[in-house]
Amino acid sequence: MSDHAALPTREAIVATAGETIAKGSKSFAAASRLFDRRTRERAWLLYAWCRACDDIADGQELGHGMERVEDGPARLALIRDATAKALAGEVVGDPAFDALRIVAAETHLPHRMANDLIEGFALDARDWRPRTEADLLTYCYHVAGVVGEMMAVVMGVDPEDEATLARACDLGLAFQLANIARDIEEDGRVGRCYLPIEWLVEMDMAPGDHFKPWNRQRLAVLARRLARMAERYEASARVGAAKLPFRSAWAVLSAAHIYGGIARKVAAAGEHAWDHRISTSRAEKLASVARAFGEAMNRGRIAQRPRDPQLWTPRRDVANG
Numbered sequence: 001m002s003d004h005a006a007l008p009t010r011e012a013i014v015a016t017a018g019e020t021i022a023k024g025s026k027s028f029a030a031a032s033r034l035f036d037r038r039t040r041e042r043a044w045l046l047y048a049w050c051r052a053c054d055d056i057a058d059g060q061e062l063g064h065g066m067e068r069v070e071d072g073p074a075r076l077a078l079i080r081d082a083t084a085k086a087l088a089g090e091v092v093g094d095p096a097f098d099a100l101r102i103v104a105a106e107t108h109l110p111h112r113m114a115n116d117l118i119e120g121f122a123l124d125a126r127d128w129r130p131r132t133e134a135d136l137l138t139y140c141y142h143v144a145g146v147v148g149e150m151m152a153v154v155m156g157v158d159p160e161d162e163a164t165l166a167r168a169c170d171l172g173l174a175f176q177l178a179n180i181a182r183d184i185e186e187d188g189r190v191g192r193c194y195l196p197i198e199w200l201v202e203m204d205m206a207p208g209d210h211f212k213p214w215n216r217q218r219l220a221v222l223a224r225r226l227a228r229m230a231e232r233y234e235a236s237a238r239v240g241a242a243k244l245p246f247r248s249a250w251a252v253l254s255a256a257h258i259y260g261g262i263a264r265k266v267a268a269a270g271e272h273a274w275d276h277r278i279s280t281s282r283a284e285k286l287a288s289v290a291r292a293f294g295e296a297m298n299r300g301r302i303a304q305r306p307r308d309p310q311l312w313t314p315r316r317d318v319a320n321g
């Protein structure tokens with residue numbers, strides 16, 4: 001048998017990617033089921049690569065067990081090298097990176113998007129901290145906003161359609177802001193803080209002590225601030241979702257409800273938001289999917305208004321620097 005014949009098939013790599021998303025994110029897995037088959041498979045392939053990069057960078061497995069890593073630069077170099085090979089069309093020999101190879105070739109995914117995501121891992125590798133709100137949103141772009149853009153391309157959006165990509169980026173920003181609010185204590189335990197230093201100064205909290213029990217009330221104020229920001233970007237993304245085909249709009253709006261629910265739960269829980277990891281139940285997910293169905297059916301009625309100029313927008317020259 002030739003080496004070529006022995007390579008995993010696209011079908012096998014898709015199946016592995018499907019298993020990865022099922023174990024790594026029940027929320028995304030539920031939403032992805034609403035796509036048509038081709039889009040669903042490509043979404044799984046993209047997720048598998050994103051998940052693998054995140055796991056390598058943070059020394060975790062399927063998003064769990066994050067720990068402080070001592071060899072961040074080496075891990076980053078591994079991610080860069082394997083990603084470059086995949087984008088060049090080379091067989092990597094790792095299902096997650098070969099998943100990127102397949103989806104990038106099938107969708108003509110701009111390479112700058114994959115590289116922009118890796119820059120987010122580079123920020124973590126050098127223990128970067130946001131000083132301002134703009135810094136926070138820059139980080140959110142690199143680790144999630146650009147994933148929204150990649151998902152838009154997977155759904156068939158023209159990579160040159162900046163207006164639609166901006167709305168897709170907004171949804172990624174909303175998701176990441178919700179994640180940061182939910183995971184403040186978990187991140188703090190491994191020495192990370194994504195709350196802007198300026199915010200902490202306003203609340204008279206020092207980085208490293210911000211997640212301690214005696215700061216819970218003040219931390220709850222900042223969590224509500226994150227949730228309000230997430231709502232603004234989520235609302236913007238909904239306008240963009242109205243331009244998508246029905247099944248893609250249904251999936252995107254379902255994900256928006258599910259993740260938006262996490263941000264709203266954190267805000268409502270106040271100082272008890274970190275007593276346990278906030279999540280959405282199966283019943284809540286089903287309710288979100290049902291609500292999104294009605295919205296997708298009536299998406300033509302959503303007023304198409306210009307994106308709010310007050311919302312943060314990534315600067316491509318900085319993102320690619």
